[in-house]
Amino acid sequence: MHEGARAGRAEFVLAAHNDVDAVEDAIKRWRAGGGMGRAWIAVESLYSMDGDCASLESLVALAYRHEAFVVVDEAHATGVWGADGRGLAAAFEGRDNMVALHTCGKALGGSGALVTGPRTLCDYLVNRCRPFIYATAPSPLMAVAAREALAILSDEPMRRVQLHERVALAGRQLTERCGVVPSGSQIQPIVIGDNRRTMAVAAELQARGFDIRGIRPPTVPEGTSRLRISLTLNVDEAAISAMIDALTEALVRT
Ligand SMILES: Cc1ncc(COP(=O)(O)O)c(C=O)c1O
Structure with missing residues (x-):
């Protein structure tokens, strides 16, 4: 996430771990300083080093209040948490201000990742995301493995x-x-x-x-x-x- 923010040349600020008020303060300070456009709130749904969970419900509400997006890294929740193992952000599927990243290399037993979110945003990534466009496509074998792993998630609760x-x-x-x-x-x-x-x-x-x-x-x-x-x-x-x-x-x- 940190590397992505740097690569995207985004202006970014850090907020205290799992502190929704600190995120809100950071957005307000950024706006007060002339910040334009939409803020992206980036969190892990299940934190990889502490094992605790982000307060997604509060963050989604905060995002609506401030016209922000929530970007959720589900690396450690995919396959383990949420309906059919679809992660902790699954409860917010369909929101227009939520994007989730599901890595395939952990519970799904493969490699690569899936991005889920509003159609427009996915189309934008496919057409404008340079590292994605200029990298060799993932192996079709990996796509088959990921599809099978997703089927196992729903078939074997x-x-x-x-x-x-x-x-x-x-x-x-x-x-x-x-x-x-x-x-x-x-x-x-x-x-x-x-x-x-x-x-x-x-x-x-x-x-x-x-x-x-x-x-x-x-x-x-x-x-x-x-x-x-x-x-x-x-x-x-x-x-x-x-x-x-x-x-x-x-x-x-x-
Ligand atoms: C929270 C989190 N996100 C993303 C990744 C990257 O996953 P991958 O190496 O499968 O791209 C990791 C890897 O450990 C991770 O812990």
């Missing part, structure tokens, strides 16, 4: 139910055993703070067979280095409990 059950189980155990506040999603950060300790705990978990990575600044703010647990259906309940055993021990030892 049990997958989402099972994943959400595992998320709830992990959340309960992490609270009881490590005092962690559950994010409520399949992405669960364990904020450690210190960079070196974070990487040491991650290394210990990896040595015990758990693919959990340490995330440091600049990917996350200074002083908030963390382990990032990403739950998928590839792990069962026993593996989740074993992971939390290993985590509890590693946190005590390092």
